[in-house]
Amino acid sequence: MHLKHPFSWSALALTIAIGSQAAQAATPTNLPSEQNLGAIEQVFAFHDAMPTGVSVAENGRIFVNFPRWGDAVPFTVGELRDGKVVPYPDLAMNQADPKDPAKGFISVQSVVADGRGRIWILDTAAPGFSTPTPGGAKLVAVDLATNQVVKTLVFPKNVMLPSTYVNDMRFDFRVGDEGVIYITDSSLSGPGAIIVMDIASGTAIRRLSGAVSTSVDPHFVPKVEGQVLKVRGADGSTRPFSVASDGIALSADGQTLYFCPLSSRHLYAVPTALLRDPSVSETRLDMAVQDLGEKGASDGLEADAAGALYAGDYEHNSVRKRLADGQWQTIVHDPRVLWPDTLSIGPDGYLYFMANQLHRQGIFHAGKDLRQKPYSLLRVKIDAAPAPTR
Known part of the structure; x- marks a missing residue:
């Protein structure tokens, strides 16, 4: 057979080689990626209900x-x-008492150790963010030495609205007869x-x-994992994810309360003496609040002794x-x-x-639950002590 184009085979080989290189370029293997910050450790993995x-x-x-938001929550x-x-403190205490809402836990949103040998438990009495059960929203103190309930403070009617969802709390035992709680x-x-409760009188x-x-x-548009976070219904309806004041922290000297709405990136501070x-008056108090600028969108806050x-x-x-x-600095950045x-x-110098x-709950994804177990309790070393409460 006579070949009219003697270099055609070489050209074909070159074409194949170039095509192979293009295919490799289209299938990258080791691209640069975001750098992690902070050496996080997993303390515990939760394979059942979602903790908060x-x-x-x-x-x-x-x-x-574990708040009762829809998961099976035995306690x-x-x-x-x-x-x-x-x-x-036991399984019985973790069951609501329909005859006396002030007794058993209905749906707990947060637990906070007070630095004085007690753990305080904040019961929203609002499972699934429902209207709080009358007389059920409460603070319960358990003595760590005996694991017995030593005080129960039911939120009085004057601070509870049908829409109230009590969320987080901080303690100061330097004021009042027995101290105060900010919620x-x-x-x-x-x-x-912000609810201010006197411990001695309730x-x-x-x-x-x-x-x-x-x-x-009203201008806040949260984006998590690259997507705008909205409440999305199975029918295609959407509405903004709107949660009011959430994170709270008390300064080491007790003179300043820091707080932030969940649906915001701003940090606020107010003198506790005025609060x-x-x-x-509310007008004077509002004028005393400082907007400390943007900090990122936060669910939780904490303060240290320094x-x-x-x-x-x-x-x-x-x-x-x-x-x-x-000044702000990022101490942890990790896709996990x-x-x-x-x-x-903790007393060990770790931030837990x-x-x-x-954000992966079904309410944000048209009813489809995208959470992948386990949920994690993590910690990072910060070499700091918690802010004192007394």
Whole structure:
């Protein structure tokens, strides 16, 4: 056979080689990627209900809670003990008492150790974010030495609205006969607020109710895992994800309360002396609130004894630290930090936090639950002590 084009085979080989290189270029293997920050450790893996809160007591005991939002929740408060979660203080206390809502736990949103040998349990009495059961929203203190309930404070009617969802709390035992508790109202449909409760009397006042600082930022559009976070119905309907004041932290000297709405990137601060004083008008109190600027979108806040503040950043799989001079730095950035929730500083110099994939719940994805178990309790070394409460 006579070949009219003697170099055709070479040309074909060259074409194949170029095509092979193009195919390799179209199938990259080792592209640059985001760098992780912070050496996180998994403390515990949860394979059942989704947790939200964690608190590490001064003796190192770790407590967690599981709100009744739709998962099967056999107990809403637990302690990590010998590699498993056990109901705390016992299983019976974790069952609602329909005859007396003030007794058993209905749906617990947070647990916080007070630095004085007690763990405080915040019962929303609002499973699934429903209207709170009358007389059921309460604070329960359990003595860590005896594991017995030593005090129950039911939220008085004057601070509870049909839309109220009590969320997180901080303690200060330097004021009042037995100290005070600051609590956020993280309403999804009504005004946010800061509730101030006197421990000795159980009386409470509702402050900054509906103020800009405790309200949803109307311009806030959250983006998590690259997608706008909205409440999405199976029928195609959508509405904004709107949650009022949520994260809360008390300065080491007790003089400043930091707080933030969940649906916002702003951090706010207010003098606690004004917040506690019922004679200070809402107008004057509102004027005393400082907008400390953007910090990222946070579910939880925490303060340390050296004056630093810590905040989750659920849009960026991160935890950030605000130094005493007001500067921010990222201390954790990791794709496994899927929705950093409650923060707690342990006596071991670690910052503990939940990564619970809250944004993957079915409510945000037309009824399809995208969460992948396990949920994680994580920690990162910060070499700091928790802010004192007394």
